[in-house]
């Protein structure tokens with residue numbers, strides 16, 4: 001797939017416009033896309049390819065209106081008989097409800113389109129990068145130097161990918177698809193992960209109503225993702241305020257559907273802030289901290305206001321082992337069991353402003369303060385534990401984590417020939433560069449339940465790093 005081609009520097013704003021996607025404009029035009037806002041693809045230094053327009057936008061303007069038919073969604077999959085023919089229908093029918101992950105099915109469909117000789121989606125496939133910078137694609141040597149929090153989630157990603165790949169292969173009867181190797185599946189999985197948009201599942205169900213479906217009833221998750229050609233050139237910025245919606249509301253669609261009068265449907269994106277002409281148009285992928293951005297999208301933001309420092313119970317154990325004062329402590333096994341049984345080891349994090357999450361305050365109190373193992377329930381589910389007894393510990397723990405990030409970055413820097421994935425991670429964690437955290441997850445997250453740490457140590461760390469205009473990114 002070619003992503004190189006003619007490039008020319010636009011006179012205004014130093015925008016380097018890419019001219020290699022004319023086929024994509026043409027094919028989307030054939031589906032009814034008018035590009036009324038004159039969007040163009042350009043190469044931007046920090047983000048790779050992105051979009052700009054010669055005209056500006058006012059708050060409330062629609063940036064793009066893409067025909068629903070151009071999206072690749074569950075509807076496209078269910079309606080593609082040739083794709084369905086690749087499956088062993090009996091094996092598929094035997095699948096129990098909830099066995100198939102939609103993201104993996106969509107990834108397989110992308111591969112199927114890629115392998116097709118005369119795919120009408122060729123121009124779109126050519127616009128998808130050949131590789132991704134998510135840490136998942138780090139080399140083994142690089143992985144050995146990544147922080148725990150990142151590694152742990154990568155292991156989970158790997159399990160999901162491998163499991164679903166094996167599952168899908170077991171129900172295919174198409175030789176070429178069956179011969180697809182895991183590496184191609186990984187590429188497709190991350191293409192979907194980094195480039196899909198959210199679609200309301202009830203709309204899809206409505207659009208598929210009355211039709212025979214083969215996959216919908218086997219899914220374990222909602223089919224709420226869709227690939228959106230061209231629209232997936234928009235890059236993320238934490239400050240961007242954009243909203244997406246379909247041109248017809250679900251309620252109106254339902255009415256139209258009953259009367260059998262579905263008119264043209266569009267996927268639309270609006271900006272709530274003005275955008276100057278010739279500047280890159282960003283959208284918001286959601287309220288994500290840097291770990292999430294890195295793991296899911298392969299980048300982090302140097303000064304991400306939505307960032308926070310995440311840790312795991314393994315980090316707390318490593319902190320204990322590294323601290324001469326804490327090392328001799330004998331912590332009752334029951335305490336760890338209690339933490340695991342009540343999922344208190346999840347959502348452990350520090351937020352700028354000397355705050356620590358509720359679960360982190362509870363874990364530190366359970367492990368280091370509460371002597372009576374019959375009182376664990378009261379500590380965990382009673383009033384917020386007092387901070388004084390854990391203040392010093394929490395501060396040292398935060399410093400331990402920050403040192404770990406810097407060590408990880410230094411170790412990566414020493415490796416020869418970093419992959420793009422490791423390079424991105426290291427760049428933001430360089431000593432003296434400050435923290436950078438993660439990018440948003442899907443949808444706005446609830447405000448984290450936090451507790452004021454009350455010392456100024458964390459505040460100092462954040463301030464110093466922010467003065468240097470960066471963040472500890474990992």
Ligand SMILES: C[S@@+](CC[C@H](N)C(=O)[O-])C[C@H]1O[C@@H](n2cnc3c(N)ncnc32)[C@H](O)[C@@H]1O
Pocket residue numbers: 046047048049050127129133194195232233234235236237296297298299300301
């Ligand atoms: C939906 S695509 C956007 C288009 C992409 N830049 C391209 O070249 O095709 C998402 C990917 O763009 C990159 N990206 C998005 N926002 C970014 C940002 N603020 N900084 C750096 N990379 C970004 C990441 O690689 C991410 O996985």
